[in-house]
Amino acid sequence: MPTVQWDMYEAELIGYDKYDILSQRGIGHKEAVKLVEQNRNKTVDIHQVHRFMKDEQVNNRLKSGDTIGCFYIESPAMRQLLKKLTCDNYLTLVAASSIIRPGVAQSGMMKTYIENYQQPNMARYLHPVMEEQLKETFGIMVYQEDVIKICIHYAGMDGTAADILRRGMSGKYRSRIEFDRLIEKFHEGAKALGRSDEVTKEVWRQVSSFAGYSFSKAHSASFAIESY
Numbered sequence: 001m002p003t004v005q006w007d008m009y010e011a012e013l014i015g016y017d018k019y020d021i022l023s024q025r026g027i028g029h030k031e032a033v034k035l036v037e038q039n040r041n042k043t044v045d046i047h048q049v050h051r052f053m054k055d056e057q058v059n060n061r062l063k064s065g066d067t068i069g070c071f072y073i074e075s076p077a078m079r080q081l082l083k084k085l086t087c088d089n090y091l092t093l094v095a096a097s098s099i100i101r102p103g104v105a106q107s108g109m110m111k112t113y114i115e116n117y118q119q120p121n122m123a124r125y126l127h128p129v130m131e132e133q134l135k136e137t138f139g140i141m142v143y144q145e146d147v148i149k150i151c152i153h154y155a156g157m158d159g160t161a162a163d164i165l166r167r168g169m170s171g172k173y174r175s176r177i178e179f180d181r182l183i184e185k186f187h188e189g190a191k192a193l194g195r196s197d198e199v200t201k202e203v204w205r206q207v208s209s210f211a212g213y214s215f216s217k218a219h220s221a222s223f224a225i226e227s228y
Helices: 008-014 029-040 049-053 056-063 076-085 090-099 102-106 109-118 128-133 144-153 159-168 176-192 197-213 217-227
Strands: none
Touching: 049 056, 056 076, 076 090, 076 109, 090 102, 090 109, 090 217, 102 109, 102 197, 109 197, 128 144, 144 159, 144 197, 159 176, 176 197
């Protein structure tokens, strides 16, 4: 197969889309199916994910953090998080797959998410925009899309600028000068919309601590399927 190497940003300027195609040896679907056939004399259709999601035994193992050997959810930190969330369903696992990322944990937002998840009526929102845009995740930025939404709706940025700013958090910027200008644009836009400096400072702290490590929701959703 002929291949060519291009910088991702140059490719985007030309009009191409960039995809990351990973070969994950840790996902042993075929081997797992063979082992079940050999040891249990049963045939398993690994693609019947919705059936697994309704399996009480599987969900009980999730809730108790009994997930050694399961894709992405076997680390001590992840098992502890599953227990704290009493995670027994797919949508909670999707969120857990993203909030385990370093940015959320280091910023203190993971702790807040767990508390709000357990007592949603006690959730305190930093600003009405956070409640309006992040109600599903109790006012916490959990996915890349959440960062973009806050940049747009809290700071008045357009979608393109918001996504470039998000990507720039992880060092993936075309120009440091352009990136610094977007940071200024975030603060200027928030001020123009009448946001208080104190709230904007905390919103920015959360955005900057989280954006560089976040998953897109589709990424987390796909990981959760593999975990099941």
